[in-house]
Amino acid sequence: MVRLTIDGAPWETAEGTLLIDALSAAGSAVPNLCHDKRLMPFGGCRLCVVHVDGYANPVASCTTEVAEGMSVQTHSSTLQALCRTNLELIAARYPRSAYAADPRHPFHRLLTDYGVPPGGKREDGLFRDDSHPYLGVSMDRCVYCQRCVRICEEVQGQFIWEAIGRNDASRIAVGRGPTLREAGCVSCGACVDTCASGALFDKRQVSRATAWTRTTCAYCGVGCQMDVGVANGRVVTVRPADRPVNRGHLCVKGRYAFEYNHAPDRVTQPMLRRDGRWQPVGWGEALDFAATQLQAIVMRHGPDAVGVLASSRATNEENYLAQKFARVVLGTHNIDCCARVCHTPSARALKTMLGIGAATNSFDDIERASAFLVCGANPTENHPVVGARIKQAVLKGARLVVIDPRRTELAALADVHLPVRMGCNVPLFNALAAAMIEEGWVDRAFLAERVDGFEAFAAHVAAFSPERVADLCGVPAAAIRAAARIYAQSRPAMCFHGLGVTEHLQGSEGVMALVNLALLTGNLGKPGAGINPLRGQNNVQGAAQMGCDPSVLTGAQSIAQAGARFEQAWGTRLPATRGLDVLEMMDAAQAGRLKALWVMGYDIYLSLANANATAAALAALDLVIVQDLFVNQTAEAFGTVFLPAASSFEKEGTFMNSDRRVQRVRAATTAPGQARPDWWIIQALAARMGKPKGFAFEGPQQIWDEVRALWPDGAGLTYARLEHEDLHWPCLDQSHPGTAVLHRDAFVGSKTATLVPVPYVPTPEQTDDAYPLLLTTGRVLDQFNAGTMSCRTPNAALRPSDTLDMAPADAARLGLVEGEMVRVSSRHGSAALPLHITDAMQAGQLFCSFHRPDLRINALTSPVRDRLVHAPEFKVTAVRVEKVAG
Ligand SMILES: Nc1nc2c(c(=O)[nH]1)N[C@H]1C(S)=C(S)[C@@H](COP(=O)(O)OP(=O)(O)OC[C@H]3O[C@@H](n4cnc5c(=O)[nH]c(N)nc54)[C@H](O)[C@@H]3O)O[C@H]1N2
Ligand SMILES: Nc1nc2c(c(=O)[nH]1)N[C@H]1C(S)=C(S)[C@@H](COP(=O)(O)OP(=O)(O)OC[C@H]3O[C@@H](n4cnc5c(=O)[nH]c(N)nc54)[C@H](O)[C@@H]3O)O[C@H]1N2
Ligand code: SF4
Numbered sequence: 001m002v003r004l005t006i007d008g009a010p011w012e013t014a015e016g017t018l019l020i021d022a023l024s025a026a027g028s029a030v031p032n033l034c035h036d037k038r039l040m041p042f043g044g045c046r047l048c049v050v051h052v053d054g055y056a057n058p059v060a061s062c063t064t065e066v067a068e069g070m071s072v073q074t075h076s077s078t079l080q081a082l083c084r085t086n087l088e089l090i091a092a093r094y095p096r097s098a099y100a101a102d103p104r105h106p107f108h109r110l111l112t113d114y115g116v117p118p119g120g121k122r123e124d125g126l127f128r129d130d131s132h133p134y135l136g137v138s139m140d141r142c143v144y145c146q147r148c149v150r151i152c153e154e155v156q157g158q159f160i161w162e163a164i165g166r167n168d169a170s171r172i173a174v175g176r177g178p179t180l181r182e183a184g185c186v187s188c189g190a191c192v193d194t195c196a197s198g199a200l201f202d203k204r205q206v207s208r209a210t211a212w213t214r215t216t217c218a219y220c221g222v223g224c225q226m227d228v229g230v231a232n233g234r235v236v237t238v239r240p241a242d243r244p245v246n247r248g249h250l251c252v253k254g255r256y257a258f259e260y261n262h263a264p265d266r267v268t269q270p271m272l273r274r275d276g277r278w279q280p281v282g283w284g285e286a287l288d289f290a291a292t293q294l295q296a297i298v299m300r301h302g303p304d305a306v307g308v309l310a311s312s313r314a315t316n317e318e319n320y321l322a323q324k325f326a327r328v329v330l331g332t333h334n335i336d337c338c339a340r341v342c343h344t345p346s347a348r349a350l351k352t353m354l355g356i357g358a359a360t361n362s363f364d365d366i367e368r369a370s371a372f373l374v375c376g377a378n379p380t381e382n383h384p385v386v387g388a389r390i391k392q393a394v395l396k397g398a399r400l401v402v403i404d405p406r407r408t409e410l411a412a413l414a415d416v417h418l419p420v421r422m423g424c425n426v427p428l429f430n431a432l433a434a435a436m437i438e439e440g441w442v443d444r445a446f447l448a449e450r451v452d453g454f455e456a457f458a459a460h461v462a463a464f465s466p467e468r469v470a471d472l473c474g475v476p477a478a479a480i481r482a483a484a485r486i487y488a489q490s491r492p493a494m495c496f497h498g499l500g501v502t503e504h505l506q507g508s509e510g511v512m513a514l515v516n517l518a519l520l521t522g523n524l525g526k527p528g529a530g531i532n533p534l535r536g537q538n539n540v541q542g543a544a545q546m547g548c549d550p551s552v553l554t555g556a557q558s559i560a561q562a563g564a565r566f567e568q569a570w571g572t573r574l575p576a577t578r579g580l581d582v583l584e585m586m587d588a589a590q591a592g593r594l595k596a597l598w599v600m601g602y603d604i605y606l607s608l609a610n611a612n613a614t615a616a617a618l619a620a621l622d623l624v625i626v627q628d629l630f631v632n633q634t635a636e637a638f639g640t641v642f643l644p645a646a647s648s649f650e651k652e653g654t655f656m657n658s659d660r661r662v663q664r665v666r667a668a669t670t671a672p673g674q675a676r677p678d679w680w681i682i683q684a685l686a687a688r689m690g691k692p693k694g695f696a697f698e699g700p701q702q703i704w705d706e707v708r709a710l711w712p713d714g715a716g717l718t719y720a721r722l723e724h725e726d727l728h729w730p731c732l733d734q735s736h737p738g739t740a741v742l743h744r745d746a747f748v749g750s751k752t753a754t755l756v757p758v759p760y761v762p763t764p765e766q767t768d769d770a771y772p773l774l775l776t777t778g779r780v781l782d783q784f785n786a787g788t789m790s791c792r793t794p795n796a797a798l799r800p801s802d803t804l805d806m807a808p809a810d811a812a813r814l815g816l817v818e819g820e821m822v823r824v825s826s827r828h829g830s831a832a833l834p835l836h837i838t839d840a841m842q843a844g845q846l847f848c849s850f851h852r853p854d855l856r857i858n859a860l861t862s863p864v865r866d867r868l869v870h871a872p873e874f875k876v877t878a879v880r881v882e883k884v885a886g
């Protein structure tokens with residue numbers, strides 16, 4: 001700590017703090033225009049000058065660090081005059097009309113405070129862009145602080161804005177294109193957020209927020225913290241919060257894509273399907289109907305004829321209740337969630353090999369890593385705030401290896417990009433291991449101390465030398481060796497992986513092969529390292545961790561080991577039969593064994609692979625209860641009961657993010673009409689089914705306290721602590737600091753972990769004359785999964801349609817042109833969508849996203865599933881592509 005004196009009073013702050021930030025914290029804030037904590041010191045506007053004892057002239061507090069014994073005065077007539085003179089220079093060109101129109105803007109208030117009226121008028125010939133749905137530009141209000149230029153470079157890494165000219169002729173403009181979008185802007189809004197003068201602004205903010213609520217983003221697993229501004233009961237704006245996860249940054253979805261919340265077709269009343277049509281009813285009638293039907297099915301066919309799918313979009317508390325409902329009220333382990341289809345393979349592999357089925361390290365480690373291995377993940381689109389942090393680390397010198405069939409944004413920036421043939425991860429990862437062993441790049445000390453099974457493993461991977469697998473994997477042997485060298489020799493190296501690894505026949509085994517690489521190189525149990533699945537939705541980590549999984553209870557505790565404790569706490573016997581996962585539920589429905597399904601916040605008809613089979617399964621059910629914000633595809637085609645849920649803007653609780661943090665969700669506004677939080681609905685249905693015991697919680701905090709009592713690793717995560725602490729589990733008690741890095745001294749239950757020889761098993765989805773191309777599916781920045789939310793926002797204008805991405809050579813060979821509609825057919829179904837020709841694709845391989853409900857992309861994907869945990873193989877399908885006539 002450093003001690004200084006501010007306006008005569010003592011103050012203490014951390015070493016390295018900028019004086020301007022210390023002044024703000026001490027309540028002696030000085031004016032400024034060019035300073036932003038998120039950015040490197042700049043010293044442009046010189047409004048923040050102060051006297052520091054020992055200096056003859058005033059100093060700019062935004063470029064001065066605090067020092068021991070420093071004595072600072074923030075007020076004097078000299079400072080006042082200096083500041084005024086500098087403001088006059090800045091205000092000379094600032095338009096009077098803008099000032100008059102909005103006296104409450106902070107810059108305008110500053111002018112008023114110093115008695116500096118602006119002298120300018122609206123200027124022509126400056127950069128204009130009216131085309132962006134969110135970002136407004138009015139460059140005549142620019143004060144040349146360059147915060148937009150700097151934040152786009154230093155935080156987002158997009159380099160869109162440029163400062164051109166000098167002094168009086170200086171201008172801020174977009175360098176690479178006529179519009180922001182064409183220049184490559186990713187709509188993160190950071191430049192708007194930092195803009196001091198209103199030159200950049202949020203176009204859609206119709207009214208000023210009257211209340212602010214700190215909460216967690218409802219989209220992806222990064223878990224960004226944000227402040228939600230509400231006016232007249234509507235969310236009108238969102239600002240990034242400065243918390244460890246996102247450090248004052250958001251992406252286009254968190255910052256801008258909130259209008260779904262007030263969409264005209266939000267369902268606000270329960271509904272029953274009668275004579276094929278949805279009819280609004282009261283809660284009493286809807287719940288009675290659902291309860292009676294469920295009871296009848298349980299009576300006739302037994303509890304295992306019912307399945308419950310919980311929601312990765314809902315809170316931990318709600319997911320905990322969903323699995324408790326299945327196990328206690330219905331009496332079945334038939335409970336699952338969409339973690340099944342994305343990272344259950346990661347959880348299985350990490351649990352089997354290391355003892356805990358979650359990311360080993362924290363996002364805090366990104367700045368500590370010397371190298372990154374990014375496998376089958378596209379973080380700049382799918383986890384954009386993490387993607388931006390990885391990009392910044394690479395720009396500052398960290399090495400980067402990307403393994404992805406496509407040239408993603410990170411791949412284009414990588415030291416080595418291995419464009420692996422889809423479905424060939426396991427041989428490629430084994431080849432990396434073989435190269436490391438052959439070249440002696442392994443960490444001998446770590447192997448000796450923490451790793452078993454080296455001899456057998458080395459013998460196994462010797463058969464996968466880079467030269468042997470190069471053709472199979474579609475990448476040169478030398479590139480495989482170069483990648484192995486970077487990952488093994490730049491320590492610590494942090495591995496992030498995504499669905500390009502997990503959504504395969506060998507998904508779990510692919511993750512195991514990655515864990516092998518980390519064990520070989522000693523990249524476990526230390527900061528800046530680890531194996532880190534980039535988890536999908538806002539609370540997919542939490543949904544699974546709460547026990548929405550047929551084979552484990554809350555906290556991923558096994559039924560065999562922890563069952564008795566749960567039976568005692570819940571006052572009931574646990575079901576004796578094995579539960580079904582979502583894929584097995586679909587099989588059971590088709591076979592007539594499953595009769596009813598309660599689906600909360602999970603659009604399975606749209607999002608499960610092999611949609612024609614999903615349709616057959618759902619059609620065979622007697623009862624489909626859908627609980628959602630909207631009539632999604634599942635509800636529309638197959639729903640019998642619709643229960644309207646409150647959104648995360650409208651309820652209390654917690655989410656668990658990708659790096660094991662538990663963060664609060666807080667209601668910023670009230671739910672529309674009769675929509676209710678999922679926890680309320682589950683409790684109400686339990687009561688109607690005659691089992692109110694154990695479902696009479698007053699609210700989320702009380703539910704969470706029961707979770708903490710049953711889950712030892714979460715025991716210390718009280719709501720009180722979550723108010724002001726950012727905690728990772730394991731967090732064993734209320735004084736435990738949480739665990740950012742797993743496996744520091746030992747793996748769970750053992751000092752050592754064992755390398756696993758992973759065989760290569762090719763997928764049945766191979767090309768032939770009828771289906772000569774390989775298709776992989778995934779996501780794009782502006783849209784989110786089933787599209788129910790992002791499609792109901794102006795993000796739809798940013799990304800109106802999924803496209804089929806194809807290499808130029810394939811397009812030329814097939815005689816196809818950019819933008820034309822094409823039909824894609826697989827052995828399982830077909831879909832039509834517009835073509836996009838891009839050299840990000842390798843010849844022979846295709847990509848499309850699956851966000852637009854009407855395109856039914858999952859008609860194409862196959863019934864192939866992960867060998868261990870059944871995640872569908874969304875990532876490889878053999879297809880052919882044809883012109884659509886007309
Ligand atoms: N904008 C946006 N963000 C999202 C989502 C969204 O829909 N939109 N969804 C959220 C969810 S639920 C999830 S699970 C995450 C997913 O986040 P990611 O895991 O990043 O998701 P994907 O885009 O499906 O796939 C990642 C990459 O895998 C590559 N790939 C395909 N096949 C292979 C292969 O055989 N080997 C290798 N090595 N790579 C392959 C693809 O080219 C793609 O770049 O994103 C979350 N974030
Ligand atoms: N082809 C292909 N298909 C895929 C994938 C792929 O890569 N390729 N990825 C798969 C993956 S990883 C995933 S996770 C799935 C995602 O697929 P889904 O889970 O089906 O999609 P989401 O859009 O995340 O949202 C599900 C639903 O939750 C609702 N919802 C949002 N908030 C709440 C809430 O608070 N309460 C309730 N009750 N409902 C709410 C939304 O309106 C939406 O209908 O898609 C899978 N499908
Ligand atoms: S919105 Fe983000 S990417 Fe676009 S110009 Fe602003 S800072 Fe750069």
Ligand code: SF4
Pocket residue numbers: 217218219220221222223224246249250251252253254255382383384385386
């Ligand atoms: S990175 Fe993820 S959590 Fe953060 S704002 Fe974007 S969607 Fe939300």
Ligand SMILES: [Mo]
Pocket residue numbers: 338341342343536537540
């Ligand atoms: Mo996911």
